[in-house]
Amino acid sequence: MSRIQRNSSTVVLHESNWMASTARHMMASLGLAILLMVGSAKAKGSGLATTPPMGWNTWYAFGCHVTEADVKVAVDAMASNGMKAAGYEYVNLDDCWQGKRDAKGYIHSNGRFPDMKGLGDYIHSHGFKFGIYSSPGPKTCGGYPGSYGYEERDAETYAQWGVDFLKYDWCSAREVYKPSQIEAAYEKMERAILRTGRPMIYSLCEYGMEAPWIWGPKIGANLWRTTGDVSNKIGFEEYERMMFVGFGQDGLQQYAGPSHWNDPDFLQIGNRGLNLNEARTQMTLWCLLAAPLFSSTDLAKLTPAQLAILTNPEVIEVDQDREGIQGHRVSQLGPVQVWVKPLSDGRMAVGLINSGESPLPASVNFSKIGFSHPVHVRDLWERKNLGLFENSFKAVVPRHGVVMIEIH
Ligand code: GLA
Numbered sequence: 348m349s350r351i352q353r354n355s356s357t358v359v360l361h362e363s364n365w366m367a368s369t370a371r372h373m374m375a376s377l378g379l380a381i382l383l384m385v386g387s388a389k390a391k392g393s394g395l396a397t398t399p400p401m402g403w404n405t406w407y408a409f410g411c412h413v414t415e416a417d418v419k420v421a422v423d424a425m426a427s428n429g430m431k432a433a434g435y436e437y438v439n440l441d442d443c444w445q446g447k448r449d450a451k452g453y454i455h456s457n458g459r460f461p462d463m464k465g466l467g468d469y470i471h472s473h474g475f476k477f478g479i480y481s482s483p484g485p486k487t488c489g490g491y492p493g494s495y496g497y498e499e500r501d502a503e504t505y506a507q508w509g510v511d512f513l514k515y516d517w518c519s520a521r522e523v524y525k526p527s528q529i530e531a532a533y534e535k536m537e538r539a540i541l542r543t544g545r546p547m548i549y550s551l552c553e554y555g556m557e558a559p560w561i562w563g564p565k566i567g568a569n570l571w572r573t574t575g576d577v578s579n580k581i582g583f584e585e586y587e588r589m590m591f592v593g594f595g596q597d598g599l600q601q602y603a604g605p606s607h608w609n610d611p612d613f614l615q616i617g618n619r620g621l622n623l624n625e626a627r628t629q630m631t632l633w634c635l636l637a638a639p640l641f642s643s644t645d646l647a648k649l650t651p652a653q654l655a656i657l658t659n660p661e662v663i664e665v666d667q668d669r670e671g672i673q674g675h676r677v678s679q680l681g682p683v684q685v686w687v688k689p690l691s692d693g694r695m696a697v698g699l700i701n702s703g704e705s706p707l708p709a710s711v712n713f714s715k716i717g718f719s720h721p722v723h724v725r726d727l728w729e730r731k732n733l734g735l736f737e738n739s740f741k742a743v744v745p746r747h748g749v750v751m752i753e754i755h
Pocket of ligand 1 (some may be wrong): 406441442487488489516552557576
């Protein structure tokens with residue numbers, strides 16, 4: 348529950364005690380309570396992103412050359428390739444859509460996006476939600492106009508376009524704010540969004556600089572990037588960088604939960620540089636981390652094998668588990684790590700991850716992860732039951748690969 352909600356309910360209590368004496372006052376009290384309830388329903392963290400948000404983002408697919416046509420092609424692909432059915436919901440336009448401001452300071456899109464309201468309608472008409480990007484600074488990372496000084500007008504514009512998700516990226520804000528003002532800078536836009544009355548997921552991107560996991564929930568953020576970019580190149584991923592980012596999430600699990608998630612950046616499956624084992628590794632680790640799942644690749648070029656990795660329902664179910672517990676590392680032996688994620692109904696997801704240069708044996712001891720009895724093991728990538736195991740589970744894990752199981 349956000350700070351705003353907590354304050355609101357306190358006020359409602361006071362008001363109703365004080366006004367209970369006359370019918371007129373009771374009506375006024377009721378009216379106020381309804382007003383405040385409506386206000387708190389709009390508050391961030393309430394009902395939005397109760398499981399990690401899923402979708403697609405333009406950045407690693409098209410960078411700053413992105414066009415309206417690219418987005419529509421992605422929408423069409425997602426609607427028909429199994430991604431929509433698998434839960435991918437948000438279609439998010441990252442940087443480089445912005446044009447100029449008009450005389451009143453309202454932002455317009457650039458020539459590559461001739462009709463933003465129309466694009467929002469297109470996205471919605473296919474059953475998806477519409478995400479957009481800006482910066483608290485005067486310029487975005489791509490050098491386009493940011494929202495600094497125009498927060499309210501921008502939030503209004505987004506609401507008019509039907510936007511459901513805002514990624515707000517620090518970039519040039521470092522030129523106008525001190526590090527100590529970061530929370531206030533992000534809260535300013537949060538308030539502007541609330542004022543529009545349109546629910547929008549609020550996604551912070553300040554690369555983990557000022558520990559957003561500590562203050563993010565307080566200002567109503569639903570997710571925040573915990574690191575720099577997972578890749579330094581558009582359309583290309585380096586396995587080592589990806590593992591550095593993914594493994595670096597250990598310890599942050601205490602800050603994640605329904606409506607407030609740690610975000611280690613986008614899924615790179617489909618981008619060059621990742622083979623299928625490596626792609627499966629990112630999907631496994633990101634799902635164990637209860638990370639937001641945003642594919643960021645040219646969907647028209649996905650191979651059937653890559654698509655199968657992105658849409659494996661049992662693996663996605665781990666990410667989307669209703670308890671919203673972020674997983675953590677339980678052991679490391681050289682390049683072999685074991686990660687667990689507690690799931691609802693006493694189940695547990697386990698990932699055996701080998702970042703070494705050859706196949707290596709890996710094992711998990713059940714008593715070390717809280718099971719004192721023999722457990723049923725299911726292989727989530729192979730989608731088959733492996734039977735009852737007494738004390739431990741052992742497997743040989745391929746180079747740069749994973750074995751992912753669910754036990755109960
Ligand atoms: C930063 C962000 C990326 C992307 C680009 C856009 O690098 O971390 O995710 O949004 O800006 O310019």
